[in-house]
Amino acid sequence: xxxxxRSFKDQATLPCIMLPPSKSPKSFDRDDVIxxxxxxxxxxxxxxxxxxxLYGIGGAGKTHVAIKYAQARYKQHKINAVLWVEAxxxxxxxQSFSDIAGRLQLPGYVPHNHDDNRLLVMTWLQQTMLKxxxxxxxxxxxxxxxxxxxxxxxxxxxxFDVLVTHWPNLAANGHALITTRNTDLAWEPAEVGIEVETxxxxxxxxxxxxxxxxxxxxxxxxxxxxxxxxxxxRLSGHALALDRMAGVIHKRGWTIGQLVEIYDRAPExxxxxxxxxxxxxxxxxxxxxxxxxxxxxxxSADRIPEMLFQPGEPGxxxxxxxxxxxxxx
Numbered sequence: 508x509x510x511x512x513r514s515f516k517d518q519a520t521l522p523c524i525m526l527p528p529s530k531s532p533k534s535f536d537r538d539d540v541i542x543x544x545x546x547x548x549x550x551x552x553x554x555x556x557x558x559x560x561l562y563g564i565g566g567a568g569k570t571h572v573a574i575k576y577a578q579a580r581y582k583q584h585k586i587n588a589v590l591w592v593e594a595x596x597x598x599x600x601x602q603s604f605s606d607i608a609g610r611l612q613l614p615g616y617v618p619h620n621h622d623d624n625r626l627l628v629m630t631w632l633q634q635t636m637l638k639x640x641x642x643x644x645x646x647x648x649x650x651x652x653x654x655x656x657x658x659x660x661x662x663x664x665x666x667f668d669v670l671v672t673h674w675p676n677l678a679a680n681g682h683a684l685i686t687t688r689n690t691d692l693a694w695e696p697a698e699v700g701i702e703v704e705t706x707x708x709x710x711x712x713x714x715x716x717x718x719x720x721x722x723x724x725x726x727x728x729x730x731x732x733x734x735x736x737x738x739x740x741r742l743s744g745h746a747l748a749l750d751r752m753a754g755v756i757h758k759r760g761w762t763i764g765q766l767v768e769i770y771d772r773a774p775e776x777x778x779x780x781x782x783x784x785x786x787x788x789x790x791x792x793x794x795x796x797x798x799x800x801x802x803x804x805x806x807s808a809d810r811i812p813e814m815l816f817q818p819g820e821p822g823x824x825x826x827x828x829x830x831x832x833x834x835x836x
Contacts, residue, residue: 519611519631522587526574527662535717536710540572541579543701548682556679560697561686566747569686569703573660576684580658586682588657590628592673594664594685599807600673604628625673632657633679657681665689667696711739711749715763718753727762734764741770748784755791798828 540561548557561569577589588611592603601621608616608624615627657680661670664687674696675683685692693700706714712735716728723731742748756766769787792800803811816831824831 518614519588521611522581523610524577524581524589525591525607525610526577526589527570527591527593535714537568537572537575537703540701540703541576544572544576544684547699547701554677556675556677556681556683558683558685558697560693560700561684561703562688562690562693562700563703564705564745565688566745567703567705568746570662571746572703573662573684573686577658577660586656586658588681590657590659592659592661594661594669597669600661600669601625604673629673629675632659632675632681658684660684660686662686664692667692670696706739706744706746706749708736708739708744711742711744712736714746715739715749715753718750719756719763722757731763734762734767737767738763738770741767742784751784751788755787758791802828 544559544561547559561572563569577586580586581589590607592607593599594603605616605619605621605624608627609618611628611631613627613631616624659675659681661683664670664685666689667674670685675681683697685697690700705711712732715735715738716732719728738752739749742752752766752770755761756763761769766787789797789800799816802815806815816828
């Protein structure tokens, strides 16, 4: 595919924000990590392309930090494009770049033509300019020409091998964030790495109180803070585990103390750890929800088609899935 950058560089549809559905809409803290990201990107540099790897154990909140940072920069009008790449595998990276080309409406975009779409996006990242529409104090629309400011997020990267052909070169003009459990990516390809750590016990307790604030009265929550500290200690301040347990507390109408007691009745996982989190979560699923989870566990984690649960021949459904044939379900 032959591309003349000047023929399309000003034609992307902007602004454009691509973010995954938030796993937890209740944002809590992480301002220290956000500040470190901003400090690095704001440093003077001869490079126009800057990058950071956010690394840490699974479930520590790396993706959450990336989403929070991207949303803040976009709302502040510091960037006009947030581009999200599901980066667990090469196939997902290719599909994400096709999605980006489509969302930007780059001339030459063809659905599922991953190689050509990659070239379109990579060329745009490196050379594009944009026509930005702003307002002056008299609320009169004016047009100005400015360099495009974009942020691209590569989420859940395990190895640089999946990114090598989809990584902007140093001539590009924007910022990249990687979320990963692999600390090597903080050395290459990213310029620097920032660790997203689990909460300490006190902040973990504050996190679960924050997550439950809209569902339990302030007085009751205040009286439950010691129980929140106990739960935070048992979960080692693990952000995802705390989020899941807050959901169980809300769904079941339990107190935090009751959840701690139930957690402690799972001795096969030891006194501390997140193993009981999944056991408690699974035990609180309905029969139908458990059946859905059993099917979904055989699929890729993203973009599971709804039609999978709309069978053409309801009579041939497995015995655990007869309700899928009910159009009112």
